[in-house]
Amino acid sequence: MKIMKIAVTTATTAALALGLAACGSSEPAETATPKADSSAAGPKFAGETLTMWRLGDSNPAAQKYTDALVAAFEQQTGAKVKVEWIPWPQVNDKFTAAAAGGAGPDVTEIGNDQVPLWQSQDALHPITPIVGAGDQAQIPKNLFGLETIDNEVYAVPWGAGSRAVLYRKDWFADLGIEIPKTWDEVVAAAKKIQAEKGKDVDGFAFNGGSDANHLLAALAWSEGGEYAVKEGDKWVGKLTDPAFKNGFTTYTGLVTEGLSGKSRLTQNTVDIRRRFANDKVGMYLTAGWDLPGIEEDSKGKLKGDKLGFFALPAKAGGATPSFFGGNDIAVWNDAKNKELATEFVKLATSKEWATRYATEGGLLPVYPDALAKLSEDPAQAPFAEAFAKAKALPADPNWTEAGETKAVLQNAARSVIEGKASIDEALAKANGELESILNQQ
Amino acid sequence: MTNTSTVARGGGASPAPGRRRQSPPRPAKASGLPAWVVPYVLLVPGLLVIAALLLYPLFQMIVMSFQKVGLRQIRGVPAEWVGWDNYTQVFGNEIFWSSLRNTVGFAVVTVSLTLVLGTAVGTLLNRLSTRMSTFVVVGIMSAWAVPPVAQGVIWRWLFDADAGMINWGLNLLPDWFSRLLFGRADWTGEPWLNDALSTYLVLVITVVWASFPFIAVSVLAGLKGIPSELYEAARVDGSSAWRTFRKITFPLLKPVFAVLTILSIIWNFKVFSQLYVLMNGPTNREAFNLSMFSFAEAFRSPPKMGTGAAIAVVLTLLLLVVTSLYVRQIVKTEEM
Numbered sequence: 208m209k210i211m212k213i214a215v216t217t218a219t220t221a222a223l224a225l226g227l228a229a230c231g232s233s234e235p236a237e238t239a240t241p242k243a244d245s246s247a248a249g250p251k252f253a254g255e256t257l258t259m260w261r262l263g264d265s266n267p268a269a270q271k272y273t274d275a276l277v278a279a280f281e282q283q284t285g286a287k288v289k290v291e292w293i294p295w296p297q298v299n300d301k302f303t304a305a306a307a308g309g310a311g312p313d314v315t316e317i318g319n320d321q322v323p324l325w326q327s328q329d330a331l332h333p334i335t336p337i338v339g340a341g342d343q344a345q346i347p348k349n350l351f352g353l354e355t356i357d358n359e360v361y362a363v364p365w366g367a368g369s370r371a372v373l374y375r376k377d378w379f380a381d382l383g384i385e386i387p388k389t390w391d392e393v394v395a396a397a398k399k400i401q402a403e404k405g406k407d408v409d410g411f412a413f414n415g416g417s418d419a420n421h422l423l424a425a426l427a428w429s430e431g432g433e434y435a436v437k438e439g440d441k442w443v444g445k446l447t448d449p450a451f452k453n454g455f456t457t458y459t460g461l462v463t464e465g466l467s468g469k470s471r472l473t474q475n476t477v478d479i480r481r482r483f484a485n486d487k488v489g490m491y492l493t494a495g496w497d498l499p500g501i502e503e504d505s506k507g508k509l510k511g512d513k514l515g516f517f518a519l520p521a522k523a524g525g526a527t528p529s530f531f532g533g534n535d536i537a538v539w540n541d542a543k544n545k546e547l548a549t550e551f552v553k554l555a556t557s558k559e560w561a562t563r564y565a566t567e568g569g570l571l572p573v574y575p576d577a578l579a580k581l582s583e584d585p586a587q588a589p590f591a592e593a594f595a596k597a598k599a600l601p602a603d604p605n606w607t608e609a610g611e612t613k614a615v616l617q618n619a620a621r622s623v624i625e626g627k628a629s630i631d632e633a634l635a636k637a638n639g640e641l642e643s644i645l646n647q648q
Numbered sequence: 649m650t651n652t653s654t655v656a657r658g659g660g661a662s663p664a665p666g667r668r669r670q671s672p673p674r675p676a677k678a679s680g681l682p683a684w685v686v687p688y689v690l691l692v693p694g695l696l697v698i699a700a701l702l703l704y705p706l707f708q709m710i711v712m713s714f715q716k717v718g719l720r721q722i723r724g725v726p727a728e729w730v731g732w733d734n735y736t737q738v739f740g741n742e743i744f745w746s747s748l749r750n751t752v753g754f755a756v757v758t759v760s761l762t763l764v765l766g767t768a769v770g771t772l773l774n775r776l777s778t779r780m781s782t783f784v785v786v787g788i789m790s791a792w793a794v795p796p797v798a799q800g801v802i803w804r805w806l807f808d809a810d811a812g813m814i815n816w817g818l819n820l821l822p823d824w825f826s827r828l829l830f831g832r833a834d835w836t837g838e839p840w841l842n843d844a845l846s847t848y849l850v851l852v853i854t855v856v857w858a859s860f861p862f863i864a865v866s867v868l869a870g871l872k873g874i875p876s877e878l879y880e881a882a883r884v885d886g887s888s889a890w891r892t893f894r895k896i897t898f899p900l901l902k903p904v905f906a907v908l909t910i911l912s913i914i915w916n917f918k919v920f921s922q923l924y925v926l927m928n929g930p931t932n933r934e935a936f937n938l939s940m941f942s943f944a945e946a947f948r949s950p951p952k953m954g955t956g957a958a959i960a961v962v963l964t965l966l967l968l969v970v971t972s973l974y975v976r977q978i979v980k981t982e983e984m
Contacts (some may be wrong), residue, residue, distance in 0.1 A: 470809030
């Protein structure tokens with residue numbers, strides 16, 4: 208999940224969210240009718256089919272929400288909606304294939320940090336008019352930072368998120384481990400877990416896959432480091448700064464100090480989640496959207512009070528800043544019927560559906576009053592704490608190439624872990640590459 | 649070239665089949681085609697298919713290697729001509745040189761191992777009874793029949809750090825023996841697929857495992873064609889097994905070896921699927937080979953098809969040069 212979504216639910220509230228979803232299912236019937244009148248779309252689109260891409264796993268909670276949304280849309284417009292699920296690690300490859308002329312979506316969920324890239328490839332259709340009116344006018348304008356390019360809006364925020372550490376509450380209780388307040392306590396807890404649960408268990412899982420930068424960024428930012436800063440119209444790499452280096456040292460230390468297996472340098476959050484569900488991971492950085500998948504992969508064994516979240520603590524204590532992320536929804540530029548696709552985005556991001564999307568999917572709602580109501584819940588403290596300090600990775604269409612395709616920092620970490628380069632050498636090399644990627648035309 | 653089929657059609661008084669050889673070749677007037685055209689006409693369908701499926705894409709690849717081709721260009725913006733930019737960029741990239749080294753090194757090692765192992769197995773198969781040799785051939789050919797992705801998956805699991813059979817098996821060795829052989833006794837959690845070198849070790853095993861059966865069976869077929877009198881004569885003269893192989897088997901099988909070597913070079917230069925599976929996708933750039941590098945440039949987002957095409961052109965040229973040098977060598981020695 209390249210995107211950071213904010214998980215509002217903790218393990219304990221996951222059950223609650225499911226409960227809400229169940230209660231909520233009676234509501235759409237009342238609200239769908241007035242919507243149909245106001246949109247005046249009516250049966251205009253009868254007989255048409257809309258393809259919608261949802262990103263991630265079709266876990267029961269997400270499936271249920273999508274089914275309800277689709278049903279409401281079909282009732283409103285008379286069109287049929289075909290939903291396809293794309294796992295996060297494949298999203299860029301699928302978008303590439305779709306943009307190159309393959310079978311693509313009409314409407315797609317998209318990570319907010321992916322919007323600049325795909326807009327630069329002419330893959331998104333501007334939908335500025337819908338954010339100026341109706342419910343969408345209530346979404347705070349500062350949430351449109353990545354979505355607004357040359358005064359046109361290319362995607363609408365659907366849910367926002369930050370990450371926290373998911374841990375095995377049952378193991379912590381067994382072994383008498385307190386929730387860590389500093390990074391050193393995280394390390395101690397991880398070592399204790401490995402000592403008791405087996406050497407092949409990752410105490411705190413290292414992420415070196417496509418979404419590795421969510422973990423590295425949190426550690427680097429907590430030291431005051433930055434990836435790159437824009438000076439004039441050029442990006443200047445900051446990887447060699449001592450602050451970034453400290454965070455990077457902590458990051459590679461996860462493996463060099465043995466908290467995470469050396470054989471899994473390329474695992475991403477999806478791989479880690481699978482191992483977590485099989486009792487092979489004690490802690491890892493993620494958010495509430497992983498919970499349904501864990502329950503499914505562990506055949507129902509890992510859920511509820513066996514799991515918990517805490518905010519990732521910094522070296523000096525206090526929460527580390529989290530990546531400011533979110534999921535958007537956008538109209539694909541090759542949509543057969545852009546008007547119909549825009550209608551779908553409009554319905555999905557209406558207050559009712561966007562709020563349900565966030566609360567049922569483990570993210571924070573983008574509507575301020577819904578967010579205020581949710582953040583009163585003490586169970587969301589870890590996410591609220593991280594979200595308060597949320598920061599962004601370099602906002603540039605080329606960032607995806609550096610962060611995922613070329614995996615610049617993942618490869619730097621690998622060479623350090625394997626002892627092929629010192630941290631300074633690896634970071635100097637990565638810095639040069641990062642600059643050349645970000646500054647290419 | 650004698651022409652048979654068209655003559656029969658055109659000639660009113662076709663000679664009896666038995667005497668056809670003796671009669672002078674007749675021009676094929678009635679068919680409307682001069683005799684020399686016929687072979688070309690018959691070649692046309694095949695050539696058309698090859699041109700459409702092979703030559704045109706090849707030509708397109710060469711054109712693209714001189715252009716900047718990204719998603720925008722694929723979606724209709726005319727591609728920009730950039731001259732040799734893609735090539736200078738590729739040659740200036742250190743990943744290109746490590747990929748080149750990996751590609752060539754892997755091909756040399758794997759081609760030699762495959763040929764040696766395949767020949768050895770083929771020669772030994774020849775000494776088995778028909779039933780036994782059929783049994784073994786069926787057995788090894790099933791390894792050859794495994795699709796490349798499945799080969800990768802099988803060996804990736806065997807070499808898995810935590811659950812793999814290889815680490816488990818190495819741990820079962822007596823400690824002193826393991827230490828004597830490898831200098832270490834504990835193999836728990838040994839990550840085989842991290843480092844470029846050990847990844848290639850696994851890749852060599854995977855590819856040799858899957859490709860030696862074809863060599864063995866081809867060699868076996870060749871051996872069946874060598875008259876047994878030669879071997880009897882050698883035995884009477886008291887020749888050793890190795891000498892017999894060197895003086896009789898090898899020279900007589902030379903054409904077979906020539907073809908097998910060229911095929912192996914071509915196959916091993918472009919190994920892709922197995923490596924992709926073993927590496928868990930194109931992340932570890934030190935372990936790239938040229939195919940993987942070309943793929944990563946051309947198709948991972950954002951796609952840079954121009955650079956990818958330039959790498960593919962280099963790989964193709966390299967392969968053509970190696971193959972043609974080898975073919976020339978063979979032709980030369982045949983003449984002598």
